[in-house]
Amino acid sequence: MKAAAVEIRRELMKGNVAICLGAIAAGCRFYYGYPITPQNDIPEYMSTHLPTMGGTFLQAESEVATINFILGTAASGKRVMTSSSGPGISLMQEGLSYMAGSELPAVIVNISRSGPGLGGIAPSQGDYFQAVKCGGHGGYRMPVLAPHSVQEMYSLTMRAFDLADKYRNPAMVLGDAIVGQMKEPFTPVPYEPSVPPEKPWALTGCKGRPRQNVKSLYLKDNAIEVHNWKLFRKYERMREEEVLFERFRLDGATIAIVAFGTAARVCKTAIQWARQEGIPAGMLRPVSLFPFPSAQVDEAAEAADVVLVVEMNTGQMVEDVRMSTRHHDRIRFLGKPCAMPTPEEILGEIRTLAGKRP
Amino acid sequence: MFDRPKSLVDVRTHFCPGCHHGIAHRILAETIDRYDLREKTIGVACVGCSVFLYDYIDVDVAEAPHGRAPAVATGVKRAQPDKFVFTYQGDGDLAAIGTSEIIHAANRGENITVLFVNNTTYGMTGGQMAPTTMLGQRTSTSPYGRDFRNDGYPIKMAELLATLEGTAYSARVATSTPAQIRKAKEAVRKAFEMQIREMGFSIVEFLSTCPTNWGMKPLEAQERVLGEMSEYFPLGVYKERTQADFV
Ligand SMILES: Cc1ncc(C[n+]2csc(CCOP(=O)(O)OP(=O)(O)O)c2C)c(N)n1
Ligand code: SF4
Numbered sequence: 001m002k003a004a005a006v007e008i009r010r011e012l013m014k015g016n017v018a019i020c021l022g023a024i025a026a027g028c029r030f031y032y033g034y035p036i037t038p039q040n041d042i043p044e045y046m047s048t049h050l051p052t053m054g055g056t057f058l059q060a061e062s063e064v065a066t067i068n069f070i071l072g073t074a075a076s077g078k079r080v081m082t083s084s085s086g087p088g089i090s091l092m093q094e095g096l097s098y099m100a101g102s103e104l105p106a107v108i109v110n111i112s113r114s115g116p117g118l119g120g121i122a123p124s125q126g127d128y129f130q131a132v133k134c135g136g137h138g139g140y141r142m143p144v145l146a147p148h149s150v151q152e153m154y155s156l157t158m159r160a161f162d163l164a165d166k167y168r169n170p171a172m173v174l175g176d177a178i179v180g181q182m183k184e185p186f187t188p189v190p191y192e193p194s195v196p197p198e199k200p201w202a203l204t205g206c207k208g209r210p211r212q213n214v215k216s217l218y219l220k221d222n223a224i225e226v227h228n229w230k231l232f233r234k235y236e237r238m239r240e241e242e243v244l245f246e247r248f249r250l251d252g253a254t255i256a257i258v259a260f261g262t263a264a265r266v267c268k269t270a271i272q273w274a275r276q277e278g279i280p281a282g283m284l285r286p287v288s289l290f291p292f293p294s295a296q297v298d299e300a301a302e303a304a305d306v307v308l309v310v311e312m313n314t315g316q317m318v319e320d321v322r323m324s325t326r327h328h329d330r331i332r333f334l335g336k337p338c339a340m341p342t343p344e345e346i347l348g349e350i351r352t353l354a355g356k357r358p
Numbered sequence: 359m360f361d362r363p364k365s366l367v368d369v370r371t372h373f374c375p376g377c378h379h380g381i382a383h384r385i386l387a388e389t390i391d392r393y394d395l396r397e398k399t400i401g402v403a404c405v406g407c408s409v410f411l412y413d414y415i416d417v418d419v420a421e422a423p424h425g426r427a428p429a430v431a432t433g434v435k436r437a438q439p440d441k442f443v444f445t446y447q448g449d450g451d452l453a454a455i456g457t458s459e460i461i462h463a464a465n466r467g468e469n470i471t472v473l474f475v476n477n478t479t480y481g482m483t484g485g486q487m488a489p490t491t492m493l494g495q496r497t498s499t500s501p502y503g504r505d506f507r508n509d510g511y512p513i514k515m516a517e518l519l520a521t522l523e524g525t526a527y528s529a530r531v532a533t534s535t536p537a538q539i540r541k542a543k544e545a546v547r548k549a550f551e552m553q554i555r556e557m558g559f560s561i562v563e564f565l566s567t568c569p570t571n572w573g574m575k576p577l578e579a580q581e582r583v584l585g586e587m588s589e590y591f592p593l594g595v596y597k598e599r600t601q602a603d604f605v
Contacts, residue, residue, distance in 0.1 A: 030437060056436050060429070061462040068459070072402070072433020075420045079435075098423045143568040203418040203434070205441055207397035213412045215403075215421035 002252050010187050015153040016041035016083075016180040018204045019109055019173065020049070022157030023081045029055030030080040032069040034062055034088060037121045038068035042083040062195035063088040063336070067095030067108075074104040077202025079161055081111035086119060086127050096170055097136030100231070101216030103201075105192035107157065108142075109173045111180040114338040115270035120337040123177035125261060128316035131174050132290045139228075141235040143171040143242055145287040147179055148184065148273055152185045157248040158288070163165055163242060170319040174289065176312065178262040178340055180188040201328050244287035245296050251273060253282030255353055256304035260286050262340055263310045270346035279354045289317070301325040306353045310334045310346060361388035363415045364491025365396045376576025378566040379407055381533040382413050382475055382542075386446070389546045390417065393554065393567040399442040399604075400434050402427045404456075407446035407481040413475040418522045442553060449490040453513050457489075459594035460519070465597040467524030467558035471549045474515060474561055477568040478587065485571025488511045492590060497571070512590060518564040520596035526558035534583045537572060538593070541549040548598065557599050565591055 003250050007060050008204040013021070020042055023031070030047035047057040050302060060066040073080040084092065091108045109250065110131060114124030129135075143163045157173055163173040203214055218224040246264075249271055250256065259267045264285040274281040284300040286293050290334045300323075301307045309318045315333045322328055334349050362368060364388035384505055390396055392552040405424035412419035420428040427445035435443045450462050452474050454527045463470065480486040481496055487500040490512050494503040504512075520528040527549050528562035542564065549560035563585050567579035574582065 034435070058432070060459060064426065065432075065459055065462065068422060068429030068432035069436070071422070071426075072420065072430040072435075073437040076400075076434050076437035080437075094423050098421075102421065118391065141414070184456070203400045203420055205398040205400060206416070206418050211412070211416050211418050212418050213413065213421065215419075217409060217421060260400045285550060306491040339395070 008190070009171050010182050010185045011051070013150050013151045013186045014072070014181065014183045015175065016111065016148045016213040017045050018153040018186055019083070019157045020045040020124070020153040021188060023107065024049070024053070025163070026079065026158040027182070027191070028079040028081050028161060029053070030073045030078050031055070031082065031277040032058050032060050033058050033081070033082045033084065034066050035347045036085045036088045038113060038123070038180055039083045039085050041111065041180070042109065056247070057129050063091035064094065065123055067092040070106045071095055071099055071104060074099065074106045074276060075203050077199040077204065081109065082105040083111065084207055085111050085113045089127065090131065091139055091167065093136035096134070097138050097140060098216055099170050100136070100140035100142065102214045103170050104170070104214065106170050107160045107164055107173065108170055109157070109175070111175045112179060119337055121177065123262060123312060123340060124338055125176060125263060125312040125316070126337060127174065127309070128313060131172055132292070132320070140231060141238065142172050143167070143238060143291070145172070145244065146174045146287060148261050148265045148285065149179070150182065150184045154177060154186060154188065160344070162194045162314060166236060169234065173281060174261070178260050193313055195353050206334070220326040239291040242288055243291050243293045243296070245293040246285040246287060247296070248283040248285060249298060250282035253300070253303070254305045255279065255281040255308060255350055256300040256306070256350040257281060257283040257308045258300070258317070259283060260289060260317065266341055267310050267346055270330060270350060273343065273347050274350045279350055279356065281350050292320045292324065294307050294320070295326040300329060301327045304330065306332055308332045308349060308353060310341060312340060313337050325347065331357050362596045364389045365390040365413050367416050369413065371414055371430065373407065374570040376569040376579055377407070377568055378477070378533050378564065379475060381539065382473060382564050382566065383411070384557050385539070385543050386444070386473060387415055387542065389550050389569040390415070392547065393550055395442045398440070399436040399444070399550050400438070402434065402443070402445040404447040404451040405444065406451050408446050408448060408475065425454070426459050426469070427449050427451065428456065428459040428468070428472065432463055432466070435468060435470050438585050439469070444473060446473045447475070449474070449476045449478065449480065449488045453489040453515050460515070461522070464519045464561070465524045466558040467526070468557060469556055471552050471553045472561040473546070474563045475566045476515070476563055477566040478512070479568050479571050481568045481571055485568070492586060499547045514591060516561065516596050519561055524559050525561070525597050526552040527560035529590060530563040530565065530593050531595055532583055532588060534580045545595070552599065557602055567594070
């Protein structure tokens with residue numbers, strides 16, 4: 001997986017396509033998926049470009065099949081990705097649980113839509129619980145990364161591949177229709193792998209070695225207990241080593257916003273405006289939603305008078321913010337389940353919290 | 359003459375006395391040996407009494423969620439087209455929860471080989487009704503006997519899959535007599551050849567026993583396969599592609 005010697009220049013790019021570029025740069029040559037709005041640019045791009053570079057694109061009959069194609073290709077030791085949106089990710093939960101149990105790496109992209117059921121196709125962060133707490137059975141975890149720009153759609157996808165391989169575990173990139181559809185300049189920095197590519201556990205035929213398995217069933221003695229503690233320690237290691245966050249104008253902030261993805265991006269504008277008015281607002285942006293930057297959230301809460309959680313849902317990350325700090329009385333929430341909050345709305349809330357009237 | 363196949367691990371199996379899973383395993387291992395495929399085979403185990411395939415067949419094996427083995431095999435074969443890839447599935451696995459995966463793998467002409475063990479019940483979970491359960495058959499969830507008005511008809515997978523363009527080979531065999539076992543080996547050999555020659559999807563359905571859950575002695579179970587079962591599920595080859603005639 002050597003980085004190709006390409007000329008690096010800024011270009012205008014769409015978020016969903018940046019995910020594809022990041023995946024391809026990271027050496028992913030297998031993509032399987034099933035169409036669902038608002039992520040169709042990803043399979044469309046992959047179906048066009050993967051075959052021309054010796055890769056494989058396959059449209060599955062369902063998301064259930066998709067995630068199991070992924071399982072088979074991951075068990076073969078290859079980098080593999082899928083993308084979907086809420087309802088499709090729900091169908092993948094069975095396979096995700098099996099992959100976590102079987103310790104198989106892959107990247108799952110969720111460009112989420114709004115509400116339970118068929119919901120709507122408006123941008124939303126309503127899949128926070130499902131992503132971060134993991135929707136499948138048995139109590140597993142996976143790294144969840146939340147990009148808020150086209151550049152991050154690219155770089156966090158690369159990182160997701162590294163995390164998946166490092167931990168032999170599925171990893172998720174969680175976006176929404178806005179970061180997926182928006183275009184902005186981005187720089188295709190070359191991929192620098194942070195993990196060695198060897199996968200001695202891969203099923204490649206038992207030539208020259210004893211047979212091996214990829215499995216999640218442990219019936220004998222207390223083997224499943226041993227296995228579950230091993231998985232647990234892996235998740236603990238993620239918590240120690242993989243916390244990602246951004247501090248935005250937090251110095252001296254009496255109003256500390258906590259927001260991720262698209263919502264965080266809008267908050268940045270509102271914070272700039274507030275600062276111009278002399279209101280000291282700042283933001284702690286979780287970039288990894290699992291592991292959650294609890295210590296950093298607590299630190300921000302400790303220093304501020306108010307912690308404002310802004311989300312494009314009815315308040316799911318609020319629970320993790322509460323878990324991070326003892327200052328529950330300082331926590332406020334501003335949410336929109338099916339749309340992007342405007343900078344004006346957020347500024348209005350900041351002003352109210354600062355005791356100023358517009 | 360009657361040695362243990364190289365690809366069969368020398369351990370006692372967990373199968374009940376009179377169960378035919380073991381016979382199918384042996385045929386599978388012999389055929390892997392015959393084509394010298396042991397070191398380039400990846401098997402996919404399903405959920406059911408046969409999940410411990412990886413303890414008995416001396417090859418690399420992945421485990422699939424219930425019914426999804428054809429999809430897992432697809433992912434393996436697409437990643438490693440030079441390897442020999444098979445699934446081993448029961449009727450609950452393949453004909454109930456996994457119908458979508460098997461039909462679409464066959465329809466894509468996925469170049470994999472499926473061994474399908476039909477014992478007309480869910481063995482592992484204690485003998486509940488399967489899609490292959492015979493009309494009138496009593497199971498723990500059809501205590502009055504399967505009634506088509508309530509439960510539909512026993513599903514004939516070998517015939518169904520033979521109708522799909524992507525299927526290169528589909529046959530139903532049994533292993534209740536030495537003559538049947540010879541034919542079963544022949545069918546598995548053909549199914550392997552289809553994959554080796556890249557002709558498309560191949561499946562062999564085995565009529566099998568589950569004496570434990572049928573509440574029968576092993577010999578009675580044999581009789582049931584030879585009689586009632588093979589009457590409704592006729593043995594034979596339902597599709598055999600002779601050349602790569604697909605376009
Ligand atoms: C999603 C899911 N549903 C149900 C089960 C429980 N289950 C385990 S084995 C089995 C039936 C297997 O029957 P069959 O495929 O006929 O194999 P046999 O045991 O008869 O060989 C079922 C329903 C499961 N493991 N996963
Ligand atoms: S329960 Fe039935 S299918 Fe399972 S091992 Fe026993 S006889 Fe065989």
